[in-house]
Amino acid sequence: MSTQQKITPCLWYDGQAEEAAAFYTSLFKDSRITEVQRYGKEGPGTPGSPMLVVFELAGQTYTALNGGPQFNFTEAISLSVDCEDQAEVDELWAKLSEGGEEGPCGWLKDKYGLSWQIIPRALPELLADPDPEKAGRVMKAMLGMGKIDVQGLRDAYDNK
Structure with a gap:
């Protein structure tokens, strides 16, 4: 059933x-x-x-x-994809952004104009760290990215 x-x-x-x-x-x-x-x-x-x-x-x-x-898509609504790892981020980013438009912080528009957030599972995990300095470094790193780079997030987290 x-x-x-x-x-x-x-x-x-x-x-x-x-x-x-x-x-x-x-x-x-x-x-x-x-x-x-x-x-x-x-x-x-x-x-x-x-x-x-x-x-x-x-x-x-x-x-x-x-x-x-009559109506077009806007960033006011997007589909957020929980990606297991960098390989999944890379694959979806390449396929969904082809003919579309890359944006900041893991966002893109596909060739139909629909907005997507391609988010590695590591991002919310690192942002949720109870240490506000570590979480802040991750946020700052993410704000400087287009496609999210997991290693870049981890380096920011570790203050490398």
Whole structure:
């Protein structure tokens, strides 16, 4: 017996919903497109074109809507990815930023304009250190980074 997810993020695209969902599901384990609903003759989209794409990323359900050009993504919402290590950070950073835009502090925009935070597990662990000086050094190091560098964080933590 499965339980339905109560809250599902809906991402608004201008014609690229199915392409974006296919791209995202190719990047994460336990990911798949589960449903594609298409516009009928009533519109407003072209009959037969994707209207709504339901997909899962690492077990989390999302919908992608081809709603048109009225709305664009902003950094006011982002998808934050908990990365196990630097290798995962490097891989996701390279793939998600290709054709997009790299930002500061682990943030980037993908080629569709969606904001992502690519965060190594070490970052929140080091920032949570009870020693405010160590945590402060890690914060200062992170603020100077684009893609997060785990060794750079550890060096700051150790005051190297």
